[in-house]
Amino acid sequence: MNAPATIGTTEKVADAIRSGIRTGQFVPGQHLVEAELTLRLGISRSSLREALRHLSGDGIVAIHRYRGAHINRLTRREVRDLLEVLEQLVRLAARLGAASGHANRSLMDAALHAARRHDEDGDHRSYIAVRQAFYDCLFEVAGNRELPRVTPLRRADLFRAQIRPYQTRAQQDSHTEGYRAIAQTVNDGNVEAAEAAVAALFAQTHAMVDELPDVAFDVD
Amino acid sequence: MNAPATIGTTEKVADAIRSGIRTGQFVPGQHLVEAELTLRLGISRSSLREALRHLSGDGIVAIHRYRGAHINRLTRREVRDLLEVLEQLVRLAARLGAASGHANRSLMDAALHAARRHDEDGDHRSYIAVRQAFYDCLFEVAGNRELPRVTPLRRADLFRAQIRPYQTRAQQDSHTEGYRAIAQTVNDGNVEAAEAAVAALFAQTHAMVDELPDVAFDVD
DNA sequence: CAGATGAAATCGTAGGACGATATTGACGGC
DNA sequence: GCCGTCAATATCGTCCTACGATTTCATCTG
Numbered sequence: 001m002n003a004p005a006t007i008g009t010t011e012k013v014a015d016a017i018r019s020g021i022r023t024g025q026f027v028p029g030q031h032l033v034e035a036e037l038t039l040r041l042g043i044s045r046s047s048l049r050e051a052l053r054h055l056s057g058d059g060i061v062a063i064h065r066y067r068g069a070h071i072n073r074l075t076r077r078e079v080r081d082l083l084e085v086l087e088q089l090v091r092l093a094a095r096l097g098a099a100s101g102h103a104n105r106s107l108m109d110a111a112l113h114a115a116r117r118h119d120e121d122g123d124h125r126s127y128i129a130v131r132q133a134f135y136d137c138l139f140e141v142a143g144n145r146e147l148p149r150v151t152p153l154r155r156a157d158l159f160r161a162q163i164r165p166y167q168t169r170a171q172q173d174s175h176t177e178g179y180r181a182i183a184q185t186v187n188d189g190n191v192e193a194a195e196a197a198v199a200a201l202f203a204q205t206h207a208m209v210d211e212l213p214d215v216a217f218d219v220d
Numbered sequence: 221m222n223a224p225a226t227i228g229t230t231e232k233v234a235d236a237i238r239s240g241i242r243t244g245q246f247v248p249g250q251h252l253v254e255a256e257l258t259l260r261l262g263i264s265r266s267s268l269r270e271a272l273r274h275l276s277g278d279g280i281v282a283i284h285r286y287r288g289a290h291i292n293r294l295t296r297r298e299v300r301d302l303l304e305v306l307e308q309l310v311r312l313a314a315r316l317g318a319a320s321g322h323a324n325r326s327l328m329d330a331a332l333h334a335a336r337r338h339d340e341d342g343d344h345r346s347y348i349a350v351r352q353a354f355y356d357c358l359f360e361v362a363g364n365r366e367l368p369r370v371t372p373l374r375r376a377d378l379f380r381a382q383i384r385p386y387q388t389r390a391q392q393d394s395h396t397e398g399y400r401a402i403a404q405t406v407n408d409g410n411v412e413a414a415e416a417a418v419a420a421l422f423a424q425t426h427a428m429v430d431e432l433p434d435v436a437f438d439v440d
Numbered sequence: 441c442a443g444a445t446g447a448a449a450t451c452g453t454a455g456g457a458c459g460a461t462a463t464t465g466a467c468g469g470c
Numbered sequence: 471g472c473c474g475t476c477a478a479t480a481t482c483g484t485c486c487t488a489c490g491a492t493t494t495c496a497t498c499t500g
Contacts, residue, residue, distance in 0.1 A: 008285055009484070010273065034451075044485045046266060049452090050273045053230065057277030059369055065228055066451050066492040081366035084316075088308045089370075096304075146301035149279055150309075152370055229453065254482075264454040269483090286461040286482050442500090449494075456486085463480075470473080 009043055013051035016041060018060065018154060021071065021161055022128045028162050029073035029218065032061065059155045072158055073218040079159050079209055082152060087202040089151045090138070090182075094194040097141035097186040108183045111137045127172055128160065134179045141186065163208075166216050171208060178204060229263055233271035236261060238280065238374060241291065241381055242348045248382050249293035249438065252281065279375045292378055293438040299379050299429055302372060307422040309371045310358070310402075314414040317361035317406040328403045331357045347392055348380065354399045361406060383428075386436050391428060398424060 020026040038048050052069045055061045063069045074082070111133040132153075139148045178201035185194040240246040258268050272289050275281045283289045294302065331353040352373075359368045398421035405414040 033449095035449090046269075046486090047484065049266075050270055053270045053273050054277050057274050067494090068451065078365065081364045084364055085309070085312065085366045085370050088312050089305070092305065092308050144301045144304055145298065146305045146372065146375075150305050150370055150372055152366065155366075253480095255480095266455085267453060284462095287463090288482065443498105444500095445496105445498075447494105447496085450492085452489105452491075454488085454490105456488105458483105458485085460483075461481085464478085465476105466478095467476080468474095470471105 009047045010050045010054060013041055013043060013048060014054050017051070017055060018157070021060070021157055024161070024164070026071050028071050028158050030071045032069040032071065034068065059152065060158065072155075074155075074158055074162060075220050076209065076212075076214075076217040077220065079217065080206070082155055082159065083202060083205055083209070086152060086156060087198065089147060090135075090202075091195050091198045093138050093142040093144070093147055093151075094182055094186055094198045095191055096144055097138060098189050098191040098194040100143060101189045102141050102143065108137050108141060108187055112180055112183050127176070128157070130176060130179070131160075134183070138182070138186070163212055163216050166212050167208075174204065175201070229267045230270045230274060233261055233263060233268060234274050237271070237275060238377070241280070241377055244381070244384070246291050248291050248378050250291045252289040252291065254288065279372065280378065292375075294375075294378055294382060295440050296429065296432075296434075296437040297440065299437065300426070302375055302379065303422055303425055303429070306372060306376060307418065309367060310355075310422075311415050311418045313358050313362040313364070313367055313371075314402055314406055314418045315411055316364055317358060318409050318411040318414040320363060321409045322361050322363065328357050328361060328407055332400055332403050347396070348377070350396060350399070351380075354403070358402070358406070383432055383436050386432050387428075394424065395421070 017026060021028070026032075032052070034045055034048055034052075038045050041048070052061055052063060056063050056069070060072060061069045062072050111130070135151070135153055136148075139151075178197070181197040182194060182201065185197045237246060241248070246252075252272070254265055254268055254272075258265050261268070272281055272283060276283050276289070280292060281289045282292050331350070355371070355373055356368075359371075398417070401417040402414060402421065405417050
C-alpha cells in the first residue's frame, strides 16, 4: 500500500550513482560526462539528466552550467557544518526513539547484530551497510517521517568516501561501538543517556576531522 | 565568484512553481499536467520534467508513476513532524548566531524593519517575504552553510499555504513578533534566551496546528 | 613564452515518437 | 438500479535527434 509502486529509471540511476559512491566506483570530485554515463548505464540522456538533477538536490553532485556535473567533494568546513547539522537531527531521532518506548526494538537489535557480524569481515562496504541499517532503524523507531527526508545521510556518504583512505580500523570499530551505545540507550528508553551517546559519537567524529590531513578535503 | 554563474531554465521553472505556491497561484493538492505547464511556462517538456524532479527532491511536489505530479498537501501528522524537525534546525541556527557575536546585525535589523513595515500592509505575500528574509538572515549570521540546504523551509511553505484561509491576523502578528524576539536575543548574543525564543515560537505554532480544522489538512 | 584563435567537446533546451499505464466512461449481467 | 468487465482516451516514461551556447584545449602568431 505504502510502497511507491514500480521503480522508475530515474531512481535506479540515482541509486546506482549513490551506491557507486559507497563502493568507490565513483570518487568525490570526479567529473561526470553525460555521454559516457548514458552508455555505461544503458539509458537515455533525458533520464540521466533527471537523475543528476535529483542528486544535485541532495547535494551529492554539483552541476555547473555548460561544464557538467561532478561528484561533490567537501571542504573541511563543509564537513564540520554537515556534522553540526547531522548531530542535531540524530539527537532528535534518539530522543524521540527513547521517549516513546516503541516496540521495534528487535529491528534495532538486528541492525546491531549485523554490525558485529560484518565488523569481523572488516569490509568497508559492510561498514556502510551497517550505518545505513542503523539509521533506517533509528528513524523508524523515532516515528518522525520528516527526519529521513531531511537528514543529509547521502551527503555524509561523501564524507565517508573522502576519508576512507585515512581512517584506521580502530576508528571504524570505535564508530560502530558508538552506534551500539546509541541503540542500547534508545532501547532502554533512557532519553538523557541516548542524547549523551549521540553527542559522544559526534564529538569523536569531530576530533577525527580535526586530525585528518588537508589532502582528504577539497580546498576552500 | 561564489555566484552560480548564469541561471538556467530548470531553476527558473522551479522558482516559478515555488513562488506560485506562495502567491496562491498553485494550491497544495493541485494536479500538475506536463502538457499544460509546458504551454503555460513556454518551455519544453525536458526542462519541465527536470524542474519537477528537482522539486520532488525538496518534497514540494510528489510524482506518481504514470499519474503525474501534484503539489504536496501535508497531513496534520506530517506538519507536526515537519515542525519538530524545523525547530531543531532553527534552534541550532539561533544558538550559533547568538554564540558567535557576528557583525551582520544590520541585516537582521533590516529584516525586522521590513517585517514591521510590511506588517502594516497586512498582505500575505509580504508575510511570506518577511519570513524568507528572516531565515536567510538567520542562516547567514549562524554561518553554517549546511543549514540552509537542509532546512525544509520550502516544505513549510506548503504548510503556510494550506493554513492560510484559517489563520487570523492576530496569529500572523504573533508569529512575526516571535521572529522579532528571536532576532533580538540572537543580536544580544544571549544563547539561552535565543533558544527559548525559538522554542516559544514553535510551541505557539504547534498549538495553532492543534486548533486548526481537519479540512486544512490532507487525509492520512 | 604570452596571448589570440579556432576546432572539438560538452552541455542546455527543444521537440517528436512510441510503448506503458491509469483513468474514465460505456456496456452488459445480476 | 448496482456492480464488474472492457475498450477508449489521456497522460506519463523513456528514447531519440537536432542545434545553438559555452567551455576547453591545442594551435598559431607575435
